[in-house]
Amino acid sequence: MNRIYYWLVLLSSASVFAQSPPKNHAPLTVETIMQDPKIWVGTSPSNPFWSDDSRTLYFNWNPNQAKGSPALSDSLYKVTFATNAARKAGRSTPLTASQPQKVSPTERRTLPAPPVSAYNRAYTQRLFERQGDLFLFDVKSGNSRQLTNTVETEIDPVFSGDEQRAIFRRSGSNLFSIDLKTGELTQLTDFRTGTKKADPKLTDEEKFLKQDQLRLSSVLKERKEKKDEADRISKADQPKRAKEIYLDDKTVINPQLSPDGHFITYRLSKRPANAKTAQVPNYITESGYTEDIAARTKVGSPVASQEFFVYDIAKDTVRAVSVKDIPGINDKPAYLQSVAGAKPDTAKKTRPVAISGPVWSDDGKLCVVVVRSLDNKDRWIMRFVPETLKLSLLDRQHDDAWIGGPGIGSLNSPGNMNFLADNQTLWFQSEADGYSHIYTINVLTGPSGSGGKKQLTSGKFEVQQVQLSKDKAHFFLQTNEVHPGEQHFYRMSVSGGRDGGPERTRLTTMTGANDVTLSPDETQMAIRYSSSNQPWELYVAPVIDPLPANKKQSSSQSVPSQNVSSAAIKLTNSPTESFKSYPWREPELVTIKARDGQIIYARLFKPATPSGQPSTGRAVVFVHGAGYLQNAHKWWSSYFREYMFHNLLVEKGYTVLDIDYRGSAGYGRDWRTGIYRHMGGKDLDDHVDAAKWLVQTQGVDAKRIGVYGGSYGGFITLMAMFTTPDVFKAGAALRPVTDWAAYNHPYTANILNEPQSDSLSYRRSSPINFAEGLKGYLLICHGMVDVNVHFQDAVRLAQRLIELKKENWELAPYPVEDHGFVEPSSWMDEYKRILKLFDERL
Structure with a gap:
């Protein structure tokens, strides 16, 4: 006891x-x-982006714990850096930076939108959209020129293949172009909802009466001939307009103009009429009445059908792309073989698919699309020829479960892929060996040619982000190869270490997550970094080579956040004093x-x-x-x-x-x-x-x-x-x-x-x-x-x-x-x- x-x-x-x-x-x-994290923890910096001259780093931040939603409380801050001429010369010169400064509302309104991919090929100009209008930004001078000022909304601007025009969408679906020299506005597509109303058809009796009247009256016959001739002349005098394309009850997705300006590709999606949407009742409302919130459909409900089309501008024709000859398009999911009581189905049925893209080479000569089955068990990367609508297989990734993983894309996105400098070699990501890695293939020669599928990265780790350098000589990668619980940034030759190419070079050193935003000149890294017990902070460091990938840091080693590369600068200090006082x-x-x-x-x-x-x-x-x-x-x-x-x-x-x-x-x-x-x-x-x-x-x-x-x-x-x-x-x-x-x-x-x-x-x-x-x-x-x-x-x-x-x-x-x-x-x-x-x- x-x-x-x-x-x-x-x-x-x-x-x-x-x-x-x-x-x-x-x-x-x-x-x-569990109190408001802004007051207790602090607010970490987010959404960093660089100015086009790589001199200023902007980011959202709320160091003063202003109350409200992030959209209202977070403000735009900036840090300006000294000249980077020494780094361009290849020297690891420590950065010098100003203290973070809050961007005034006036300055914020005049800033060009954060850099996106809408650069010209020389990276001297870029297009951007702000509040529904389009602008052209000159990188060298830092000046912007407004291209549109309308009540309609213009979005998604890109340069035309010859870089003489801006191509964009207006009010949703239709493509337009603006001549960057003359300002001429041209409508490229004329998508219309509903169905085209056909001319009323005459009955046989009505046709007989009309012909008989013309036979009996020379005046009526002469008047008709004059009217027909006037209509012909009037039609001939009219400028060529975009073809009217009626959508019925379908929705246009991703219309694109080919680089040569000859073709427009687009996808049509049709939501099934019998897809029931769940309603979520909201009991606590300003009105005092219960109000329903439209939510979503449930699994197994009919899904939207997808079709891919090509509009040939010169021929004024629209044609649908057939997928019936894609290898494996009739394959049935493997799980059906194990479903008890399932009746064997020997009929060949074309599985429904969605086509995303196209992705064009810089010279506009080669084109790739990604075809994905709606059951998500197949992804086909295919060369596409819009003149003939021909699809040729480059790579097929199949999974009895489902296609996924970093950079692989979705039904609405082709995933990470683009052409290398030779305008023939496509790089892309695939889980072919069980992990998401980078591969290349020559689009011109195909999988059986000398430029067949090659794997550039390998190992039991994931390539989580990929960015091709501006000169297309290197990849910048984020991977978790040091440890599944770490994320680091690397540079790698596009040869991937093959043919005598260098190994991957690790550019970050801090143990934890290093989320990098590369400066436009590719000499500086803005690093959102955090460790397991410290929230995200913003650092900046030059792009140097501190640690080759083949000399990996042991997973047992630890580099404290204070021991950043000596050339790096910590820009923010976000946690509150109360939060920092506790030894997390x-x-x-x-x-x-x-x-x-x-x-x-x-x-x-x-x-x-x-x-x-x-x-x-x-x-x-x-x-x-x-x-x-x-x-x-x-x-x-x-x-x-x-x-x-x-x-x-x-x-x-x-x-x-x-x-x-x-x-x-x-x-x-x-x-x-x-x-x-x-x-x-x-x-x-x-x-x-x-x-x-x-x-x-x-x-x-x-x-x-x-x-x-x-x-x-x-x-x-x-x-x-x-x-x-x-x-x-x-x-x-x-x-x-x-x-x-x-x-x-x-x-x-x-x-x-x-x-x-x-x-x-x-x-x-x-x-x-x-x-x-x-x-x-x-x-x-x-x-x-x-x-x-x-x-x-x-x-x-x-x-x-x-x-x-x-x-x-x-x-x-x-x-x-x-x-x-x-x-x-x-x-x-x-x-x-x-x-x-x-x-x-x-």
């Missing part, structure tokens, strides 16, 4: 120690960490072996305990949201509120673990598609294995583990509480998906196919089907005006739990919140409930 009392006292004393805040600091509270913990990055042998990356927050004393045994597993997201990394998380909450939990003696489960970003194709046809399968297994690892290695009590997360994290929490109820004692599911058949099409159909053709995937992936398994204590929190995961999901699950006579759960609704909460009062209420759940039940 005395021995039992001894251990109780020991555990109590250890718990008291673990709950102590860091020395000389008051304990964290939910009220503190740096989570330990650990790896955990999953049951199938795969390695899970995780962030571990450990409470302090006296030497030789047991831990409190309490643990919480956090589940990040999805889409394509990563959180076990070395930079400041977008889940910064949760990060601060984890610090609070550690103060109270909890061990906290945050894993990058199957489906997370950063780890390649197999990890990304590991959840195909079974969400809540391997991804949940990873969390169960992580919980077991906590027990085996961290002194955690197997009966005192909680789990929580939002969105996909809320979904996993439900699956954990329902299907592995003996692993997690308590769970908080925030804005969770409860039934994937109620979620959207673009995300869900990739992973689970469509519910009408793959019902098994939806049945085994939806928590509502397993609610009877609940044993532990469950909290559900959901915004009532959530237009992403609808509040209906939580309501349906609540009714299911009621019918199952479950009593150990509660639902907290938030009447004014969407998917991502906005109001500090809502954040506070939600996380007080989560903390109460864990404190009471763990």
Whole structure:
């Protein structure tokens, strides 16, 4: 009996120690960490962009914690640098910069829009749009010339192939051009809604009467001949106009003029009439009445059809591009072979596709489009000849799950690709070897020629961003090759190290995330940098070569944020004094072996305990949201509120673990598609294995583990509480998906196919089907005006739990919140409930 009392006292004393805040600091509270982040954390700089002369860096910032939405409270700041002549000469000269200065409203209104890709080939001029009007900017003089001043909206300006005109869209769909010398405005397309009204047709009786009247009356016949001749002359005298193209009930997407000015390509999309849109009721309104918010369709609803057209200007003809001869266009998805009860379908059916692009070579001689199947299991890169409408295969990427990964593009985007300096070689990204890497192919000779497909980067890492240098001799890349939880910036020859070319050169050194915005002259890097326990700040550094890629920094090494390259300058200091006064913990990055042998990356927050004393045994597993997201990394998380909450939990003696489960970003194709046809399968297994690892290695009590997360994290929490109820004692599911058949099409159909053709995937992936398994204590929190995961999901699950006579759960609704909460009062209420759940039940 005395021995039992001894251990109780020991555990109590250890718990008291673990709950102590860091020395000389008051304990964290939910009220503190969930208040307005502008007031408490500070606002990091964002959206950096350079002036065209590379002398001034602009960025949004709110160092004075002005209240309001980011659009109203963030102001434009600038930093001006000394001459960069020394760096152009190749010397690593330290930068000198002014202090950040707030840009006045007057100056802000006169600034050209941030640089975009609408430069001419020599980079001496660029086009930009501001408040619906177009401007031409001269880089050398810094002067802008206004091209339009209209009540209509002009957007997306680009130079014509001969660079003598600006091509743009006006009021939505139609293409126009402006002669940059004369100012002549020309309409290139005449897209019209509806259907062209045909001339009324005469009946046979009416035709007979008309012909008979002309036969009997020479006056009528003479008058008709004169009118016909006048009409012919009038028509001949009229200037040539763009062809009237009637759209019926379709929408024009991405009309483009070919560089030679002969063709216009465009896509037509038709939304099905029977696609039902969900309505989200909004109860807290200014009017006092319940108002419906139109949200979205649900997965499996009919999707928009797509067609690709070419308008031949000289021939005044419009032709549709046929895809029926594309290799594999008739292939059926592999999953259909395993669907129980499915009838074999031997008929050859052309799968619906979307064509994006075109991408033209600089000389305008070669053209590439990307064809993507609407089931997202195939992506074809094809040479396209608009004169003949011929499509020739360059590369096909197929995936039995779904095509994805960094730089791969989407149904509406061809992804990262363009031509090299020879105007024949196309570079693009592909997951062909399991990770997103850079490839090239000669478009003229095709895949079987001497310039066939070549891989420029390789390895178990992702190329996350790519930018071709202005001279087209180098790529600038962002990759995670040093460590899955780090992001660094590199320069690489377009030969990719082949044929004696140099290796990739790493241009950033700080451990964490280095998000680089390159200056227009490519001599300076604006670096948004953060570490795991410090928010984003803005640095600037010259483009020098501090660390070759073949001499990688060990993942165990750490370069503190203070030890930036000696030539770099830290421009901002954003956190508030209150935030900086707390010693925010740096989570330990650990790896955990999953049951199938795969390695899970995780962030571990450990409470302090006296030497030789047991831990409190309490643990919480956090589940990040999805889409394509990563959180076990070395930079400041977008889940910064949760990060601060984890610090609070550690103060109270909890061990906290945050894993990058199957489906997370950063780890390649197999990890990304590991959840195909079974969400809540391997991804949940990873969390169960992580919980077991906590027990085996961290002194955690197997009966005192909680789990929580939002969105996909809320979904996993439900699956954990329902299907592995003996692993997690308590769970908080925030804005969770409860039934994937109620979620959207673009995300869900990739992973689970469509519910009408793959019902098994939806049945085994939806928590509502397993609610009877609940044993532990469950909290559900959901915004009532959530237009992403609808509040209906939580309501349906609540009714299911009621019918199952479950009593150990509660639902907290938030009447004014969407998917991502906005109001500090809502954040506070939600996380007080989560903390109460864990404190009471763990």
